[in-house]
Amino acid sequence: MPGLLARYEQLIADGQLQPDTDQRRAAVRLDALQKELEADAPGGLLGQLFGRKKVRPQGIYMWGGVGRGKSMLMDLFHETLGIPEKRRAHFHAFMQEVHGRIRDARKDVVGDPIPVVAERFADGVRCLAFDEMVVSNSADAMIMSRLFTQLICKQGVTVITTSNRPPSDLYKDGLNREHFLPFIDLIESELDVLALNGPTDYRLDRIGDLATWHTPLGDEATAKVREAFFRLTDFAPEDAEHVPSEELPVGGNRTLHVPKSLKGVGVFSFKRLCGEARGAPDYLAIAQHFHTVIIVGIPQMAPDKRNEAARFVTLIDALYENRVKLFATAAAQPDELYVAGDGSFEFERTASRLNEMQSSEYMALGHGSDQ
Structure with a gap:
């Protein structure tokens, strides 16, 4: 299957997309991430050398205004990513699932259920892709830093997400936002932040x-x-x-x-x-x-x-x-x-x-x- 960049350039050649500098820059970075993930797969080049994945590839946070092509690139990325251990979800639906799993985990886990929930989410998933990350309530804000620290730093999951806002503006003016700030730090340290904010909607x-x-x-x-x-x-x-x-x-x-x-x-x-x-x-x-x-x-x-x-x-x-x-x-x-x-x-x-x-x-x- 052709990689993301090849598919993106073909869509431009076919007249289905217009050339866009920000989009192409993001497509190049996403294509490189695809190659890293595929090389680290058990049957990939690094998998053949080491038998297992040694280093978690750096994830990506794409942000920009409505209609700049974020979801289109995410669709291409997931569709052309040549590994089976991948999952794509709408962010709001994912957080609803998180809250449900936390409730279930509390029935049989003593102490903090977040590490257990993160481990279960990571089972069989090396790449987790979200569309439309937005934080609009304190319940999500309170758990996101701990959950994603576990997923990214402990479980080695590579996260790719889109948002209409830069990381620093997530949950802006939200209740108890100070508890959310470590999540912003996590994004800025563990994910490459790419802006797709060109003039064309x-x-x-x-x-x-x-x-x-x-x-x-x-x-x-x-x-x-x-x-x-x-x-x-x-x-x-x-x-x-x-x-x-x-x-x-x-x-x-x-x-x-x-x-x-x-x-x-x-x-x-x-x-x-x-x-x-x-x-x-x-x-x-x-x-x-x-x-x-x-x-x-x-x-x-x-x-x-x-x-x-x-x-x-x-x-x-x-x-x-x-x-x-x-x-x-x-x-x-x-x-x-x-x-x-x-x-x-x-x-x-x-x-x-x-x-x-x-x-x-x-x-x-x-x-x-x-x-």
């Missing part, structure tokens, strides 16, 4: 001809946001029933069910987001976790829907301030959603933001309130 190119606000409600509007989802995630539309869901932590012990969640894109119904009792922490968790949000079924709100309108204002504020891309199906244009009732005057600012969020200038902004 290739994912945005894929949706450049799609409108973001679709009205009136109906099959046509639904089809438009569905198309946006599949363009953004590269998921096969014919396999739509297998799009994963997610339980997003939103504070305390609460989670929010996300019916469709993939590669930083979350799909929600207005009824779930604003028809139920929710507050700013819920909406902030969504805005920080997803670079793109799709909301379906936004109604025109009469005066008796003032609570729903107020929640919608808080939701849009969080999305706007974190520069989240929004696709929506709605019963009316933003200026006509809530024109009478308590808070309707304040709603005018929300309508203005919704109109701005449809602009090419807003769509070109990077995700995150600090960018």
Whole structure:
């Protein structure tokens, strides 16, 4: 099987990718890592010389804005890596599995269960690849340094991950962040940090001809946001029933069910987001976790829907301030959603933001309130 770099260059030659300096630099480094891992395999060159792996190859942390090609390179890396002892996972799903394994380990382990959990994860795995590393809750932050120290330094697992943020910005302003700082030190000492932060958002190119606000409600509007989802995630539309869901932590012990969640894109119904009792922490968790949000079924709100309108204002504020891309199906244009009732005057600012969020200038902004 051709290696990553050969496949990457072929995609450029075929016109499927554009030449990109940052991408190629990362592809060269990933290709070198592939060769190290394959040479250290039991049947590889170093395996033949020493009978077992002597040195753990240095892992990689790729970060950059949305649409810079991180996930594409990760897909190529995993697909072309010629060893069986590999695993690729979405980071959030992996951490959910970690918490489950910790609970199970505590039933029969005296003391700290982390070393045991790490050993079990490392069984049969030499290379662990994550997409979209993001830390949005203290429960993950509290265990990540200890867990990954065990995986990388004790178990010898090579870790490759992507993130929208540089290591120093992970869990920024998070609760008890001081407990998380050793994890940042671990990344910077044990992984090569590569920036993919070029000027071109290739994912945005894929949706450049799609409108973001679709009205009136109906099959046509639904089809438009569905198309946006599949363009953004590269998921096969014919396999739509297998799009994963997610339980997003939103504070305390609460989670929010996300019916469709993939590669930083979350799909929600207005009824779930604003028809139920929710507050700013819920909406902030969504805005920080997803670079793109799709909301379906936004109604025109009469005066008796003032609570729903107020929640919608808080939701849009969080999305706007974190520069989240929004696709929506709605019963009316933003200026006509809530024109009478308590808070309707304040709603005018929300309508203005919704109109701005449809602009090419807003769509070109990077995700995150600090960018």
